[in-house]
Amino acid sequence: MSALLLDGKALAARIQAELTHEVRSLQERFPRPPGLAVLWVGDNPASAAYVGNKNRSGAGVGIDISKGQHLPATLSEAELLAIVDELNADASVDGILVQLPLPEQIDSNRILDRIDPDKDVDGLHPTNLGRLVRGEPGLRSCTPAGVMRLLAEAGIDLAGKTAVVLGRSILVGKPVALMLLEKNATVIMAHSRTRDLAALTRSADVVVAAVGKPGLVDGAMIKPGAVVIDVGINRITDAAGKSRLVGDVDFASVREVASAITPVPGGVGPMTVTMLLANTVQSYRRRVGS
Missing domain, CATH: 3.40.50.10860 (Leucine Dehydrogenase, chain A, domain 1)
Structure with a gap:
């Protein structure tokens, strides 16, 4: 089995085209x-x-x-x-x-x-994080919001699924866990002190890796048919002295086990910037009364 590629670059381009059209339309009504x-x-x-x-x-x-x-x-x-x-x-x-x-x-x-907080398009202000905890509308953290949009566009139903989030940062791990909970997933958070990480990930229907360790997750750690979201962006240098970007997931081995996977680069990364733009347009609409 070779996993479906969740192409963040293509989705980001489509969303940005939609935002361009929306901004042009709004410009006809606001100064x-x-x-x-x-x-x-x-x-x-x-x-x-x-x-x-x-x-x-x-x-x-x-x-x-x-x-x-x-x-x-x-x-x-x-x-x-x-x-x-x-x-x-x-x-x-x-x-x-x-x-x-x-x-x-x-x-x-x-x-x-x-x-x-209403101009916090990175979604990191305590007020916006509190709104997320309470399930209230507000500006959402860009990378987690990009992860959720990728999952939604792929038609992945999270209700009742077990999701393991690797990493507990305020930038990705904690907010994406809350967003997964909003979609009725059962969420387990793992971190540097988690015991038997592989046993946890093998139990998961969805794995989100956001720890900053190249190749931490390999194919032996993934349940067949699971969805794997790789948020890691790590620059490594190979034996020939050439540098390249890799994620927290060993793409080659995991792709043969998972049902869907994000690449690095070209997966979550482009979505982060796109959700920043979407947040800016959302804030603009609110401020001009649209």
Whole structure:
């Protein structure tokens, strides 16, 4: 058996095309486009790539990205808080995203907590996480929301299924577990202190791997016919000195056992940026009264 490939790149392109059409339609009724401000502090090369991708994608669907800023690594926490305050008060900005990690002199939680929850398009503010816990409408964390959209588009019914989530971060593990619960899955969370991880994963109908360990999950750990979502993005260097991106799942062996699987790259990654854009448009609609 060779698993169905859950193509996040293709789905992301389709959703972005739909967002482009929606933004154009809204522009006929409202005087300004959606506004997204991405704040990047320092010169982390990975952050540069992520911010560039977000800005290009945002501009591509018609979102105004002009309020974003690239700030020096020496920036103080007080200065960054002041910038966030300005963006909170700016009526032309619907979404604010602070690219992580931040320099060591800045407390990330203090910055994230300062963002207006209704402009928190990364879905990381305590208010939005609380709304998720309570099952209330709100801006959802982008990567977990992308995972759920992939599952929905593939027609995978989660009700009554056993889902094992590997990883308990606030970015992916915890919110995706809550989203799976919303869909009536029975959710088990595993982490670095979990005993006999393989026994857990072999019991699962759905496995979501988000721990940042290349090839952690192999085919022997998967129940035949299970759905496997690989959130990991790890850069490795082979014997020839060439680097490449791999996930937390050993794709070749798992694909022969699972019924559906996401590739790395091209699976969850493109969906993360797309859900950020969807959150920005959602915030815009709310703010202009659409």
